[in-house]
Amino acid sequence: MPTRPGGAPVVLDRREGPFGEVVLRERGEHFEIIANGCFLMDTADGRSERLLIDAALAALPAARTGPSVLIGGLGVGFSLVRAAEEERWGRIVVVEREQAIVDWHLAGPLDRISGPALADPRTGILHADLVAHLRTTTERYDALCLDIDNGPDWTVTEDNGSLYSPAGLAHCHDRLTPGGVLAVWSAQPSPAFEQALRNAGFSGVRTEEVAVARGVPDVVHLALRTI
Template identity: 40%
Template sequence: MIPRELLATAVVPGGGDPLRLIRRGTEFSIMLGANELMNSRLSGSEEALATLAQARLTDVEKPAVLIGGLGMGFTLRAALASFGQQAQITVAELVPEIVDWARGPMAHLHEGTLDSPQVQVCVQDVGGLIRAGRGRYDAILLDVDNGPDGLSREGNDALYTLAGLSEARAALRPGGVLAVWSSGPDPRFTARLRKAGFDVSEETVRATASGRGARHTIWIAVRRS
């Protein structure tokens, strides 16, 4: 059996248990307590968060994109590939060590994306960028915590309230897209999106690019004019 190796830990601002970066052979995982938040083998739904959003913005030549949560970089990689060379992408990551890990032990997963001239990385709460960005973005991609039913930090819950969704709508240009990743469905969240002024579709996506693994949920919410 290949042993698991603890590489590093990180404190989530305003959270409880520390994050743990674990390596097992060539596989990486980020754990919170007994919960595995992400795994380097499971990239399918994180990539779909970007590709599904981009599919709704085909007429935007120079999209401004905000990604909430760097993670293992799968959403960022997919966003760079799908939104095109004219896109400007801002990544908000609350935990500075995750950015350090992306430039250190997991650099090969990120494939140099953090150094792209199209990318700006901000070590801060994505909620602050949303509130400060009225009418700034064509797409906001949220892969924060575990989705609307969070695990790591109570402060993340504010993103998914009616007030938080209204702030996201205000940060989007007319026709802009809010894409939200979740570990599972949440009918009450779907209703809140509609109440906040979005036309909503709910997609079920497999955890792996091969179409296997757990089923995750992605909401594609288009701002009504």
């Protein structure tokens, strides 16, 4: 891969899409995804992306066989890879709105991360906007693991804000099976979002943290549909 002295990033691909610019960069041994100039994620860690999947599965009843999971946002692929590593999941659906990100995984540099997971027969990729998909689909899932922003208080695009609104959370609630779990990744804790989940009818609302080297921890917000 191309490198530069001092670890300066190298742009591997830059695309203009319906939601603005998305960029794949390489910095040393790691990849970075930038959307409209906003840093989204990189391949340097991945603990919180894996927690997103692990915490959701742990929250489901142990007796539930072959649960289905919808992963909102393909990103660098860590959440998908973690889901594919767990034999308990029966079906894995990834919703990604950026065709560029899908391409980087199917036939680009990120294939080295997600290739085996994408080849898993349980895995399906849906090229769609997550917010619209949750609003229009009638399918239900046992778990929704959502990571399309830097958190409820820091969205990548303005339209994404509706996902965390009362109407958006109602759609999430409707898309879950009884006893299903909603897991939402965030770059910082959000007590206001926890209250919004309770107001939307979710129970068992809690937050799991992943400590980072500097600053506030990454978190996963968890909530259950009880009826």
